[in-house]
Amino acid sequence: MQTIDIKIIRLAAYYGLLLIPLSILLWFKVPIIGKTIMAVVRMTAQLLFVGLYLQVVFSLNNPWLNLCWLMVMVAVADFSITRGCGLNTKRFVFPLFCAIVFGSAIPLLIFVGPLLDLPNLMDARYVIPIGGMILGNCLRADIIGVKDFYESIKKDEKRYMLTLSQGADLHEAILPYLRDACRAALLPTIATIATIGLVALPGMMTGVILGGADPMMAIKYQIAIMIAIFSGTAITVVLAILMTARTGFDPYGMLDLEIFTDQT
Numbered sequence: 001m002q003t004i005d006i007k008i009i010r011l012a013a014y015y016g017l018l019l020i021p022l023s024i025l026l027w028f029k030v031p032i033i034g035k036t037i038m039a040v041v042r043m044t045a046q047l048l049f050v051g052l053y054l055q056v057v058f059s060l061n062n063p064w065l066n067l068c069w070l071m072v073m074v075a076v077a078d079f080s081i082t083r084g085c086g087l088n089t090k091r092f093v094f095p096l097f098c099a100i101v102f103g104s105a106i107p108l109l110i111f112v113g114p115l116l117d118l119p120n121l122m123d124a125r126y127v128i129p130i131g132g133m134i135l136g137n138c139l140r141a142d143i144i145g146v147k148d149f150y151e152s153i154k155k156d157e158k159r160y161m162l163t164l165s166q167g168a169d170l171h172e173a174i175l176p177y178l179r180d181a182c183r184a185a186l187l188p189t190i191a192t193i194a195t196i197g198l199v200a201l202p203g204m205m206t207g208v209i210l211g212g213a214d215p216m217m218a219i220k221y222q223i224a225i226m227i228a229i230f231s232g233t234a235i236t237v238v239l240a241i242l243m244t245a246r247t248g249f250d251p252y253g254m255l256d257l258e259i260f261t262d263q264t
Contacts, residue, residue, distance in 0.1 A: 137233050
């Protein structure tokens with residue numbers, strides 16, 4: 001059973017559905033109409049470019065080319081996290097890049113390796129979409145977790161300094177904030193895991209079903225990807241905080257306020 005293709009003309013007409021949410025924003029004078037339109041334009045342009053590029057990548061299926069594309073995805077996620085957290089890009093881009101690579105690579109390689117037992121671990125058909133799903137969730141979790149971590153310490157400066165003055169080293173002082181940041185970052189994923197299948201059919205499962213596969217196969221893939229996503233986000237958030245702490249604090253354990261792009 002083949003998936004039904006969407007004709008370009010019908011897809012273009014489907015953009016008309018956006019008139020409903022745009023009208024709501026206009027009626028209630030919500031000042032995000034310009035951002036919404038720009039986001040839709042960017043989404044369309046980016047997806048068209050990626051779609052054309054992936055046609056080439058999938059047809060060539062070169063392991064090195066696939067790996068390069070994954071690194072590009074990681075780099076884009078890296079810059080998105082620093083901007084989303086309001087942090088100094090120059091000081092955080094490298095440690096965050098390393099955290100994302102390790103955090104996403106571990107569940108991805110286990111997925112395509114021991115789980116699927118692929119002869120080619122860099123098979124574009126599997127490694128790119130699965131890696132993209134893991135990366136996308138790591139990006140969202142990192143923005144929540146890293147931003148919560150540094151902003152909490154900034155707001156709670158007196159209590160944090162008191163902990164340092166009582167003899168705590170850097171890791172002991174940041175532990176409560178690290179714990180809270182992990183909780184904030186992982187709770188959305190935990191909520192999704194708890195309600196998956198009952199509230200909504202998630203992307204992986206829907207895609208496999210639309211591709212003509214048996215629903216039970218789709219369920220197995222969905223279970224596997226949710227485990228990969230949760231593992232990847234947990235690893236990435238913890239690594240991101242620990243690895244950026246070296247540049248985020250001075251030798252005395254004090255938070256360096258220059259890491260924030262907006263210090264007002």
